[in-house]
């Protein structure tokens with residue numbers, strides 16, 4: 001059951017109730033007292049508690065969760081919601097809620113209402129043709145204003161569209177019903193409550209709470225307790241020379257007795273393609289943020305990963321590219337390594353499962369489990385293709401889905417993309433070999449099985465002790481597996497590419513990829529250090545905590561199969577204590593897919609010119625933590641421009657520029673008042689919540705707490721107006737110094753907190769502050785004076801650049817379809833379409849060149865025009881490809897193709913020919929035949945590839961000959 005928790009009269013709760021009235025799902029509403037000790041930290045009311053215990057605190061996020069925004073309006077709605085949070089709501093609170101009248105704020109409120117009035121000139125709703133979250137949120141803000149006759153007269157009399165809209169919504173059943181069931185106060189009282197913290201109820205009774213009314217309006221609509229205030233003051237005055245220093249990172253990290261030893265792995269990516277954004281956030285990026293945070297806490301941290309190179313995913317790719325499996329692994333290992341480097345993933349070691357250590361450890365594991373009685377053999381029916389003379393691994397066979405109710409024709413041998421369910425290859429209807437298309441036959445073969453039912457009692461006992469630290473989905477998935485009862489699992493295959501089974505009679509078989517893949521964690525750490533057993537079999541006085549990051553589909557293997565293997569050896573291996581599994585990231589509401597080439601891939605991200613830190617930020621901001629989430633280009637642009645540029649960047653740049661221009665790049669003398677300690681107390685709250693979130697692996701929440709600190713900072717600057725104070729009396733000048741000094745210190749704190757999320761930005765900010773990263777002490781989170789008065793700052797520079805909103809549409813177009821289709825530049829094989837594409841691209845290039853020229857001549861920073869230059873270069877490259885392809889089509893047959901190779905006319909059939917010829921070459925090479933026999937076939941393959949390259953405009957994908965430069 002989803003529950004809305006609120007105190008009485010809370011206007012933000014009204015928002016959630018209205019949103020709830022728009023959907024059929026039924027939630028519970030629980031009215032609570034702000035000082036109820038069972039309230040979830042940080043006790044912001046209202047909040048939404050989901051089925052899985054997840055809490056959503058931000059009212060706008062909760063509205064969008066309850067009543068999702070239609071995709072096509074998401075960017076407009078998000079922009080309005082952002083404006084509501086940062087401008088409308090605080091302006092209302094300060095202007096109407098404060099007893100002190102302020103003309104500047106009054107006109108700001110008037111301007112905000114006028115903006116809404118203009119928006120509603122031609123429309124019935126703020127966005128689109130029906131109510132969205134934006135209408136609900138804004139309406140609840142201004143309804144109490146409209147309901148006060150006096151205030152209504154003052155603010156609404158000249159705003160007919162806005163008035164009409166308020167009344168129209170009030171009469172709609174969802175609004176009417178909510179107002180009847182949940183009373184709110186109207187008029188000034190509503191906004192005073194907002195200003196004084198009704199929205200953020202304090203944890204203790206009101207008389208202990210500092211609610212201040214001064215001459216100027218408060219900078220926060222929140223209250224802090226006297227304890228929080230005292231603690232903030234004490235921390236600020238602390239002698240910082242005693243603080244723990246950040247430990248130096250050892251070249252080889254080993255666990256140490258008595259210390260916190262954190263061992264982190266991220267799922268080992270297959271080498272069947274470039275990783276896409278889903279793979280990146282699901283595994284390596286999430287693990288990286290956690291590893292960086294762990295190092296910031298001075299924990300002894302080891303982070304390893306590597307490519308998962310065996311199995312049919314590799315074989316399929318090898319066939320597709322006409323390379324050997326080894327060549328595919330080498331090629332993609334390099335590509336993966338480069339992409340992760342670009343994303344700044346801080347592995348201590350990035351290895352590969354094709355290393356010799358893998359064979360040694362994997363075979364040893366098997367023999368040990370076998371001798372412990374956890375293996376048995378059994379005859380298995382498998383599909384065999386006579387024509388290819390091989391057993392067909394799951395990925396090499398396709399056919400009709402056997403699952404009831406699904407009629408998908410192209411189900412894979414392991415899983416059906418139509419219904420998403422697992423498939424047993426031998427049950428496929430009308431199976432066909434993916435390589436040659438012929439119908440395979442059923443044949444028997446003896447295989448090894450791991451006896452999971454026999455291991456089940458050990459596993460159950462272990463799981464009871466371990467699962468509490470797992471993400472919720474990991475617990476649910478693992479329990480579901482156990483509930484069904486474990487079944488034996490076949491762990492050998494009749495394939496060549498893999499770790500050979502080390503037993504007589506089985507030499508032609510290899511281990512199934514999911515038996516060997518998790519062993520990769522051990523072999524990769526062995527490749528990193530010969531002392532790897534200190535991590536895997538720690539001494540009695542040394543505690544190692546293993547965190548494993550992955551997406552949900554990997555959970556069964558990490559929660560059931562691998563632990564069973566480890567327990568079954570009975571050698572005291574370290575087992576996982578925290579399975580940190582994400583849900584799935586979707587691509588603009590479709591599914592990312594590596595094998596099908598759908599979505600944005602690591603190299604695509606690089607080619608956009610958007611810095612890797614912005615990618616990291618956005619992926620973490622939308623991390624699919626408790627449910628699937630969607631990557632959307634327009635949302636990426638909105639979040640960059642609102643959160644990074646307008647919020648975070650604006651706060652930091654404002655503070656540092658002000659210090660440069662008015663205080664000679666030096667932290668001024670600071671004389672903090674209780675108002676400043678209130679700010680510090682609020683930021684301490686956010687910092688504590690940040691540490692708690694990160695410790696639990698709630699990376700998505702962590703970044704929001706950093707953004708809240710800069711939001712507090714922006715409000716503080718806005719209210720204190722140091723630019724005015726600076727021109728005033730000596731006291732006012734001192735006050736300006738205090739404000740700016742505190743802001744520089746908050747910027748320094750942000751630089752540290754940002755390090756796990758945006759390492760480049762963090763170090764660039766540190767350079768601007770002339771400071772270094774400080775350690776975080778999770779047991780004692782406080783804000784100290786990191787930059788004392790007199791500290792010399794560096795040179796300020798903008799941290800983020802605006803991304804033009806038009807970029808979203810451009811990128812959406814550019815990355816539509818599959819990787820293959822993109823390479824083909826909008827379907828060259830359709831013949832006449834080509835010249836049109838060339839023309840369209842020429843126009844795009846001209847337009848983009850103009851944009852770049854204008855930006856450069858407007859003397860904007862390089863960081864502003866650089867992304868646009870990258871887009872231009874990419875467009876030019878595409879144009880060149882399209883021009884070449886167009887020339888090929890117009891000339892019927894490309895030059896340089898030997899006569900024995902026919903030009904097939906279509907790109908698709910050429911690709912098929914390359915795949916088939918690749919298979920012929922591979923079979924000959926792997927079959928050990930003489931070079932004189934396979935060389936002519938290699939030549940034919942190269943000629944075909946060349947022809948394909950000319951038609952597709954892509955460079956020839958090299959075989960060894962090219963690599964060695966012999967050609």
Ligand SMILES: Nc1ncnc2c1ncn2[C@@H]1O[C@H](COP(=O)(O)OP(=O)(O)OP(=O)(O)O)[C@@H](O)[C@H]1O
Pocket residue numbers: 267269270277278279280281282283550551552553554582583584585586592593594595596
């Ligand atoms: N959309 C996604 N969101 C988050 N994690 C993902 C997503 N897709 C895959 N992963 C994770 O990335 C890793 C590699 O996945 P995999 O190679 O199977 O990619 P894939 O795109 O799902 O493959 P395919 O569609 O080709 O079967 C796995 O740990 C998987 O859980």
Ligand SMILES: N[C@@H](CCS)C(=O)O
Pocket residue numbers: 266267268269270308517518554
């Ligand atoms: N290669 C697997 C993970 C192995 S740990 C995957 O990418 O899903």
